[in-house]
Amino acid sequence: MLQVNYIKENKQEVIERLAIKNFTDTDIIEKIILLDNNRKEIQKKLDDNLSESKSIAKEIGILFKTGKTGEANQLKQKTGDLKKLSKELSEQLDKTSKDLKYLLLEVPNIPHPAVPKGKTEEDNKIVFEEGELPKLDEVALPHWELAKKYDIINFELGSKVTGAGFPFYKGKGARLQRALINFFLYEALKEGYLEYQPPLLINEASGYGTGQLPDKDDQMYHIGIDNFYLIPTAEVPITNIYRDTIIKEGDFPIKNVAYSSCFRREAGSYGKDVRGLNRLHQFDKVEIVQIQHPEKSYQTLEEMKEYVSSLIRKLELPFRISILCGGDLSFTSALTYDFEVYSAAQKKWLEVSSVSNFESFQANRMKLRFKDKNGKTRLAHTLNGSALALPRIVAALLENNQSDNGIKIPKVLVDYTGFELIS
RNA sequence: GGAGAGGUGGCCGAGCGGUUUAAGGCGCGCGCUUGGAAAGCGUGUGUCCCGCCACAGCGGGACCGGGGGUUCGAAUCCCUUCCUCUCCGCCA
Numbered sequence: 001m002l003q004v005n006y007i008k009e010n011k012q013e014v015i016e017r018l019a020i021k022n023f024t025d026t027d028i029i030e031k032i033i034l035l036d037n038n039r040k041e042i043q044k045k046l047d048d049n050l051s052e053s054k055s056i057a058k059e060i061g062i063l064f065k066t067g068k069t070g071e072a073n074q075l076k077q078k079t080g081d082l083k084k085l086s087k088e089l090s091e092q093l094d095k096t097s098k099d100l101k102y103l104l105l106e107v108p109n110i111p112h113p114a115v116p117k118g119k120t121e122e123d124n125k126i127v128f129e130e131g132e133l134p135k136l137d138e139v140a141l142p143h144w145e146l147a148k149k150y151d152i153i154n155f156e157l158g159s160k161v162t163g164a165g166f167p168f169y170k171g172k173g174a175r176l177q178r179a180l181i182n183f184f185l186y187e188a189l190k191e192g193y194l195e196y197q198p199p200l201l202i203n204e205a206s207g208y209g210t211g212q213l214p215d216k217d218d219q220m221y222h223i224g225i226d227n228f229y230l231i232p233t234a235e236v237p238i239t240n241i242y243r244d245t246i247i248k249e250g251d252f253p254i255k256n257v258a259y260s261s262c263f264r265r266e267a268g269s270y271g272k273d274v275r276g277l278n279r280l281h282q283f284d285k286v287e288i289v290q291i292q293h294p295e296k297s298y299q300t301l302e303e304m305k306e307y308v309s310s311l312i313r314k315l316e317l318p319f320r321i322s323i324l325c326g327g328d329l330s331f332t333s334a335l336t337y338d339f340e341v342y343s344a345a346q347k348k349w350l351e352v353s354s355v356s357n358f359e360s361f362q363a364n365r366m367k368l369r370f371k372d373k374n375g376k377t378r379l380a381h382t383l384n385g386s387a388l389a390l391p392r393i394v395a396a397l398l399e400n401n402q403s404d405n406g407i408k409i410p411k412v413l414v415d416y417t418g419f420e421l422i423s
Numbered sequence: 424g425g426a427g428a429g430g431u432g433g434c435c436g437a438g439c440g441g442u443u444u445a446a447g448g449c450g451c452g453c454g455c456u457u458g459g460a461a462a463g464c465g466u467g468u469g470u471c472c473c474g475c476c477a478c479a480g481c482g483g484g485a486c487c488g489g490g491g492g493u494u495c496g497a498a499u500c501c502c503u504u505c506c507u508c509u510c511c512g513c514c515a
Contacts, residue, residue, distance in 0.1 A: 043473050047484040054484090057496040061441035064495095076495045083495085246433090246470085367470095374478085377470080 001365040003106050003379075004036045015112045020117055020326040028103055035100040041194065042096060046089040052305035053082045068081075105214065109361040111326055112298075112335035118325030124267030125325065130309075134400050135342045141316040142345045143395040144276030146402060147173065150422050155276070165281035173420045176409070177284060178389050178398075181259050184286035184311065188387060191258035191307055194287055198237035200260060201228040208241040209366035221263050230263035232288040235384045242291060243366040246377060252370070253300060254291035256388070259284070276393035278350065285389040289382070291368065294360065297381035298335075301357045305337050305383050308353050313389055313410045318342040320349065320393050334359045341392065345399035350392040355385030398422075 007014050007029060056079055063072035116125045147153035152173025158166040169177050184238040185195060207213035212220060221230040231237060238258050239374055244365050247254070262285050277283075288307075292300045305321065312319045324336040333356040340349035360379035363369070369377050406423030414420050 040473065045483080047473060049484085053484060053495080057494095059442080060495050064439070072495080079495050369470095 002107055002110065003360070003364055004032065004100070007107075008033055008036070014110060017113075018108065020115055021108055021329060022219070022327050023108055025106075028106060032100065032103050033105070035096055035103065039093065039096045039100060041418055042089055042093045046086065046093055049082060049086050053079060053086060056082070084245055087137065108331045109334050109358065111309045111329055111333075112357070114224060114323060114335060115329060116323065116325045119327035120203040121325075121328050123325035124322040124328055126320055126322045127337075128309075128321040129318075130313070130363075131322070131342070133318050133342050136344045136399075136402070140345045140399070140402060143275065143343070146398045146407065147276065148195045150407065152176070152422060153277070160171060163281070165279070167280065172419060174415075174418075175417055175419070176422075179413050179418075180393065181286060182282060182416050183413055184387055185259055186258065187248040187255035187311060187314075188286065188288060191255070195256045196234075196238055196241075196256055198231070198234055198258050198260055200231050200263075202231055202236050202240070203228060203397065206236055206243070209240045209243045210236045210362055211365060212236065215331070219265050221265055231260060232264050233262050233285060233386075234258040235289060235368060236258035238287065238289045239362060239382055239384065240366065242368045242380075244368075246369045246371060247291070247380065249293065249370055249372055252291070252296070252380075254289075256289045257286060258289075259286045261285075262389075265408075277395045280391055283389060283391045286387050287384060288387045289384045292381050292383060293370070294378065294381050297357050297359065297383060301335065301337075301355065304355045304383060304387075308337075308339055308355055308387050312339065312341060312352070314410070315393065315397065316410045317393070317400065319352075325353070330356070332358050332361050334361065339388075341396040343392070343396045343399050345402075346395075348367070350396060352392045352396075353386040353388050356383060358382045358384075 002014070011029065011033070018024075025083075029093070056075060060072045060075050063069070063075065073329075116123060118124065133200055141149065144153075144155065147155070150172070152170055154168040154170055157168045158164075161168075189195060201223065204213065204227060207217070212229070212232060217229075220232055234321070237260075238256050241256075242254075261282055263282050265281065266279065288304065290300055290304065309319070309321070319339055319341045322337055322338050322340070324333075325328075329336055336354050336356040338351055339353040339355070340347075340351050343350050357383050362382045363379040368380050368382065370380050372378050397410070398407055401410070406421045409417050409420050409422070
């Protein structure tokens with residue numbers, strides 16, 4: 001959520017930069033400014049009114065205490081009109097504030113100047129590429145075939161027990177999953193992240209805090225009976241730790257890491273692009289979250305980018321990094337780096353991580369603040385990134401490392417898997 | 424699932440219709456004291472909104488889990504909802 005004052009003071013800039021995100025509803029900006037002015041006016045009237053009522057009530061109190069009941073009763077009659085007016089004004093104020101908040105929730109975060117214009121992922125700007133693309137035989141198999149051949153992931157069984165998009169990992173498949181989770185967690189610990197194991201269900205307030213609600217509620221699984229949501233990412237519980245808090249400036253940077261299963265309904269978009277592990281309803285991810293001083297958040301974003309790169313490099317996978325264009329950038333993000341690994345048998349790039357700076361957008365929504373040197377309360381910046389999401393990493397590992405002998409496990413993982421080959 | 428207790432400032436904790444402008448304590452900031460520190464003494468100490476004015480300050484309003492009500496006046500009374508704790512039941 002953007003701050004109204006920022007919108008007011010930088011109206012033209014806000015409109016121009018939101019256009020990069022293909023948000024062109026300038027009316028809404030005008031309405032926000034108008035509503036905020038109304039809100040202030042009503043607030044002033046209401047406050048004056050309440051002030052008067054309060055002082056009369058106090059007088060009556062004193063009169064009763066000193067036995068001047070007659071005078072007190074006279075004064076009582078004066079308050080009728082004031083009371084009525086207060087009620088009207090506070091209803092107006094309430095409505096105006098609600099309308100204002102509703103509109104503010106509709107406005108996406110302002111993209112960073114580095115964000116390129118564009119509509120689809122075609123327009124994302126590739127800023128880095130590393131590793132040689134493996135050349136496989138024509139007989140090379142896609143990962144869903146490999147999974148079947150070596151009996152390590154069973155999609156049909158998942159369909160039977162739950163539904164499409166909920167696979168079983170089996171034998172060395174399951175062990176590979178566990179190895180990757182451990183590897184990612186230990187690497188994060190080395191980087192100074194504090195490990196959390198969060199709840200997998202969250203309440204409504206947390207959904208609003210990180211911005212999944214109100215607009216993305218259909219993408220989360222909902223437990224109606226208790227009104228909980230299954231987390232789409234550990235970002236939600238981990239960032240919400242700091243909802244409604246004021247932290248000390250000395251606490252920056254806060255660096256948290258968490259492994260969790262992630263649950264996504266992602267209604268629609270079925271087809272060949274979503275076969276196998278490419279898109280699942282339940283998957284595993286290790287997520288890093290940082291809370292940082294506004295002046296250091298972009299430096300932190302770069303550090304996180306380097307960290308994620310180092311993980312993929314250790315797994316010996318070719319990858320590239322792009323800056324998401326305005327159209328592909330999420331509602332809440334100001335700048336996002338997307339990481340893709342090359343999946344040799346499918347001959348395409350698979351997204352395995354996105355690392356984002358939300359600036360104060362999430363912080364404003366969840367009232368995450370800090371006291372600066374001068375004792376002023378300011379909004380902190382939040383950042384997060386996948387480090388990493390498992391399924392597409394597994395897909396690339398299986399496909400890229402296949403040979404006649406079996407699938408070779410990258411050196412760095414062998415200590416965690418306890419085997420070097422899936423055969 | 425059943426029964427009970429309770430949600431008050433950064434924390435503990437009093438208040439249970441009218442100078443509450445939320446006591447007191449702890450913590451923290453500043454000052455005095457000291458060779459330095461501790462102790463002691465003094466002093467200050469929340470969040471949000473509005474106005475004046477602006478590197479600071481002054482004034483007003485809201486906030487005692489959330490929402491609603493009674494009243495001239497609510498932390499205090501009533502309704503409703505959420506949460507926490509204890510005991511019982513069930514259970515990894």
